[in-house]
Amino acid sequence: MKEIWIYSETREGRINSVTYELLTRALDLKSKINDSVIAALLIGHDVPREDKEELIKRGADKVYYVDDPLLKDFVVEPFSKVLKELIEKFKPEIVIAAATTQGRTLMPYTAVRLHTGLTADCTGLDVDEEGNLLQTRPAIGGNIMATIKTQTRPQMCTVRPHSTRPAPADDTRNGEIIDVFVKLSPEDMPARKIGRINDESQEVAIQDAKVVVSGGRGIGKPENFKLVYRLAELLGGAVGASRDVVDRGWIGYPHQVGLSGKTVTPDVYIALGISGAIQHLAGMQTSRTIISINKDPDAQIFKVSDLGIVGDLHEVVPLLIEKLEAMKDEIQ
Ligand SMILES: Cc1cc2nc3c(=O)[nH]c(=O)nc-3n(C[C@H](O)[C@H](O)[C@H](O)COP(=O)(O)OP(=O)(O)OC[C@H]3O[C@@H](n4cnc5c(N)ncnc54)[C@H](O)[C@@H]3O)c2cc1C
Incomplete structure (x- = not known):
């Protein structure tokens, strides 16, 4: 055998x-x-x-x-x-x-x-x-x-x-x-373990999260990441990002999803203003359900998405947040 x-x-x-x-x-x-x-x-x-x-x-x-x-x-x-x-x-x-x-x-x-x-x-x-x-x-x-x-x-x-x-x-x-x-x-045994110190700067739990909400260049400016954070918070998820926005310094490297970042397989991956470059897809395309919001109907990200919303994320995401907040209030 x-x-x-x-x-x-x-x-x-x-x-x-x-x-x-x-x-x-x-x-x-x-x-x-x-x-x-x-x-x-x-x-x-x-x-x-x-x-x-x-x-x-x-x-x-x-x-x-x-x-x-x-x-x-x-x-x-x-x-x-x-x-x-x-x-x-x-x-x-x-x-x-x-x-x-x-x-x-x-x-x-x-x-x-x-x-x-x-x-x-x-x-x-x-x-x-x-x-x-x-x-x-x-x-x-x-x-x-x-x-x-x-x-x-x-x-x-x-x-x-x-x-x-x-x-x-x-x-x-x-x-x-x-x-x-x-x-x-x-x-x-040339070496012996004497302890373990976690590198807290790397501790962004996107790899273990069931929901990841990621922002890309379409977010427009760093302050707009508050939309991404709020949506992730309401869904009990973690915040990811494309390399473009990490390179621009809008968010830290531990959030980066993709070939030169982290690979994630959450139940739900939400891509906001991300084009879907092959290097980004390499880090998220095995997610169970992929939802994308992009204003370009031909964006590559839609090819791997289960649900695609063609629209301006600055209009769609606040509406989503509003709905989720209302649902949360109803539950409480
Ligand atoms: C060796 C190598 C390694 C790499 N590793 C990675 C990696 O690990 N991760 C990674 O992500 N990239 C990686 N890249 C970079 C990758 O090729 C892309 O450049 C990057 O993913 C693009 O990021 P983006 O989608 O945020 O930006 P863009 O490609 O610029 O896309 C922005 C998108 O936002 C949309 N948009 C704009 N405004 C709005 C709006 N108001 N509402 C809705 N949509 C809007 C646009 O239509 C567009 O599709 C790597 C590249 C190389 C060469």
Whole structure:
């Protein structure tokens, strides 16, 4: 059987939900590669059994679990040693990790040691007729999308977080949890975690929000962002932005959605005065429902929208806000 591996990232000893997005990718690949199974690789210490079972419920046929007190926190050297040994032992065809700080550190470190190729920050994965992995990612400064094949094995890649939805849980699924032993010693630990400090300047929760309301150049001037904020507030959502307005200094970079910003997959994405450049679409087109307001009926954003309003946002948004405020008053 050909094994498709996903690296199950943990944070503070629990599985990070980005792992379930990798299972969505792996399930799609499994449906296209004959005789393949999905294995989740879990490296850590005292990871609860329910987390391992969750991997199976969400699509893994088996879970390889390596436990050691030295693996409690992510440190690249011992994690890479474990990953390399397991790859050499079980010979997976494909290894996918999230393009998070952890995945972006672990995967290249390990790929070099295995003398195999790695495609970083993919936004699309597919297979060709021979079952080789087709890895699509932006190239040449984001101006084109390149599809890359790896000649060596395993085929390793990292995938952009939030570029797909997490695989749903199915309680009826069965799978195997396999404990694997890898010998580690204190010499494998050149570093030790002593604490964690969050970068508060980056803490704009657009990636976890169920509703994102984004403003683009059509907003007209920075003060008009108050409309975007008010609409987002009434909908219980977060505020996003196009790069154009970030570059103009109308709003901070942590709000930027797109290729060189964040990727979001909310239930509802509302684009106000955004044209829909390919680099913006790359960060939001997998949203469940897309609503756009733009005065240009030919704007690209309408091509990916479920609901498009052709009009001046300075007329439409205040009306929307008024209606939502009235509804809120009725509920209270
Ligand atoms: C390497 C690279 C990376 C990039 N990364 C990103 C990225 O991460 N995110 C990103 O967003 N862009 C990115 N870009 C930039 C991208 O190409 C576009 O320039 C940018 O998305 C345009 O932003 P915009 O839609 O706000 O502005 P514009 O393209 O100028 O569009 C403004 C829109 O507002 C409409 N409008 C104007 N007035 C009104 C009104 N009163 N009411 C309603 N509609 C109105 C107009 O019809 C127009 O469609 C990148 C570019 C490159 C080359």
